Amino acid sequence: MNKLVGKHVVIAALAAFAGFAVSAQAADVVGNAKAGRGKVAMCIGCHGIPGYRTAFPEVYRVPILGGQNQQYLENALHAYKKGDRHFDTMHAITASLSDQDIADIAAYYAAQTPTSKDNPDK
Numbered sequence: 548m549n550k551l552v553g554k555h556v557v558i559a560a561l562a563a564f565a566g567f568a569v570s571a572q573a574a575d576v577v578g579n580a581k582a583g584r585g586k587v588a589m590c591i592g593c594h595g596i597p598g599y600r601t602a603f604p605e606v607y608r609v610p611i612l613g614g615q616n617q618q619y620l621e622n623a624l625h626a627y628k629k630g631d632r633h634f635d636t637m638h639a640i641t642a643s644l645s646d647q648d649i650a651d652i653a654a655y656y657a658a659q660t661p662t663s664k665d666n667p668d669k
């Protein structure tokens with residue numbers, strides 16, 4: 548019995564440590580808009596076209612990302628990646644992004660304004 552309790556304490560300690568390690572790592576990720584600029588090539592096909600609507604599998608609007616709140620964008624990308632927010636293409640795309648990629652891309656889009664040279668329409 549004692550042995551069993553001891554095991555549980557060790558497992559709890561490990562779990563707590565792992566949780567700490569994960570949150571410490573997340574806090575270290577700082578978005579870099581310049582780096583993000585090089586990572587949005589695969590987003591522009593859908594998000595870069597003003598008023599763009601896809602026709603398959605159903606008609607839907609593609610949201611504008613430029614000028615969005617950075618934290619909002621990060622949260623949305625993590626949610627798609629984890630599957631908390633469902634959208635097949637966005638899940639497929641975010642699955643390949645690291646935490647750093649997501650932070651950089653969010654910083655890049657958050658820095659966009661209607662008069663940005665790169666993407667005037669985003």
Ligand code: HEC
Pocket residue numbers: 586587589590591592593594607608609610611612620623624632633634636637640652
């Ligand atoms: C195949 C088209 C397509 C591509 C490519 C694509 N997206 Fe999306 N994205 C969408 C659609 C459609 C939605 C809206 C989905 C929904 O309703 O949840 C969306 C939603 C989002 C949202 C949530 C916006 C909001 O207002 O809540 C973010 C953030 C986003 N995409 C970022 C990206 C990034 C970053 C990339 C590139 C790494 C990318 N997307 C590539 C089609 C695309």
